[in-house]
Amino acid sequence: MSLNFVRPPRLGPGSRVAALSLSSGFVTAVMDxxxxxxxxxxxxxxxxVVPAPNALRGPDxxxxxxxxxxxxLHWALEHPGIHGMVSVIGGDDSVRLLPHLDAGLVRRHPKVFLGFSDSTVTLLHFLRAGVMAYHGPALLTDLAENGGMHPFVVQGVRRAVVDEPAPFDLSPAPEWTEHWQDWADPALQEVPRPFRAGDGWTWVQGDRPAEGHLIGGCVEVLDMLVGTPGWPAPELWRGAVLALETSENVPPPEQVGYWLRNYAAQGLLAGLAGLLLARPRGYAPEQVQAxxxxxxxxLGEAGRPDLPVVANVxxxxxSPQLTLPLGGRARLDPPAGRITVFP
Structure with a gap:
């Protein structure tokens, strides 16, 4: 089954992008x-970038x-002078927005929404409305990277939401970091974080190419959505390439396995075209292998030892992180070691 999602208009020089605090008001503690x-x-x-009316009103x-x-979110969608939206930062409770969200506004006013982590709730809200959304950096993370944005991030954002749509191949980051640097100390803003050399992707299983539309997000947030109106309907999973990331909470490998068993019990794994696993933050090498x-x-229990799985994406x-156009298509080619995205 092939699903068609509306592609929002591209963002370019002069675009006004609303900064949204949908998950947390933490930003007021790190205004620099x-x-x-x-x-x-x-x-x-x-x-x-302009703040939405309530974005800077603080955590309380x-x-x-x-x-x-x-x-x-609704203000940014309806305002004719706002061309796109970016999440300020994640959190852990945007699931509380579900009773108040209007999918009709997303359909009537499709615009770029960019974010990750707890923004999974909003990203999937867009997909359920039939509109593409963009799993990528938040304003306070890679977009405000110490010493300037990483070129890998700039390239990823440009290909996903700025340049004219054209297929592109993903590539592993040449270097990466999970080093914590105090955002509340303005003296550190121009001090680059230490990076370590990139270590490439790991093709976990599968030997045949497969293609499908991208869906997914943070696995812990997806767990919060199970059984709620925010959980995607079965047809959104069917034929999809599922992109899963884990948070700084470092869920144990067996817990990720239990969550995947939930997907198997729902029949979701049976219909997937592929699986992308993000580089897990805070994992020791033995945890990665586990x-x-x-x-x-x-996947073996679910009868899917054939499913192409690529990890460490x-x-x-x-950081730095890619921007994935959820609702766009991705082709996984294990023999070629290649991932192609059709935004």
């Missing part, structure tokens, strides 16, 4: 970091007012 993200988006892409207000967070073992084990909670 916020301003760095605004500056760097202007320098790299020519975007004017936003925690107590999920409808106000949903109002910001994770791959659990993935193979659960640069999206999610390590």
């Amino acid at each position: 970091r916020y301003r760095a993200g605004v500056r760097q988006c202007a320098a790299e892409f020519g975007w004017e 207000f936003l925690d107590a007012n999920p409808p106000a967070r949903a109002d910001d 994770l791959y073992g659990w993935v193979r084990r659960v 640069d999206f999610g909670h390590t």
Whole structure:
């Protein structure tokens, strides 16, 4: 089955992009970091990043007012002078927005939405409305990277939401980091973080090419969505390439396996075209190998030892990260070691 998602208009120089705090009001504690993200988006892409009406009202207000967070999303969709949206930062409770979200506005006013982690709730809200959404950096993370955006991030954002749509091959990041640097210290903003050499992808299983539309997000947030109106209908999973990332909470490999067993019990793994696993943040090498073992084990239990699985892909909670156009198509070619995206 082939699904067709509406592609939002591209963002270019002069686009006004709304900064949305849909998950957390944490940004008010690191306003220098916020301003760095605004500056760097202007320098790299020519975007004017503007805060949504409630985005900078702080954690106490936003925690107590999920409808106000949903109002910001709706404001950005309906406002004719806003051309796209970026998540300021993730969190752990945008699932509380579900009763207040209007899918009709997404369908009537399709615009780029960019984010990851807890933004999985919003990304899937767009897919359920039939509109592509973009799993990629948040304003306070890679877009405000210390010392300037990494070229790998700039390239990823450009290919996904700026340049004219054209197929492109993903590539492993030449270097990566999970080093923590204090965002509240403005003296550190121009101090680059230490990076380690890239170590490439791991093809976990599968030997035949496969293609499907991209769906997915943070596996912990997906777990929160099971059984809610935010959970994608079965037809959105069928024929999909599932992209999964883990958060800085470092869920044990067996827990990821249990979550995948839930997908198997729902019949979702049986219909997938492929699986992308993000580089897991905070995992020791033995945990990484245990994770791959659990993935193979659960897919074998589900009758899918044939499913192409590529791991250690640069999206999610390590930096620099790719931008994946959810709803766009991806082709996994294990013999060629190649992932092609059709945005």
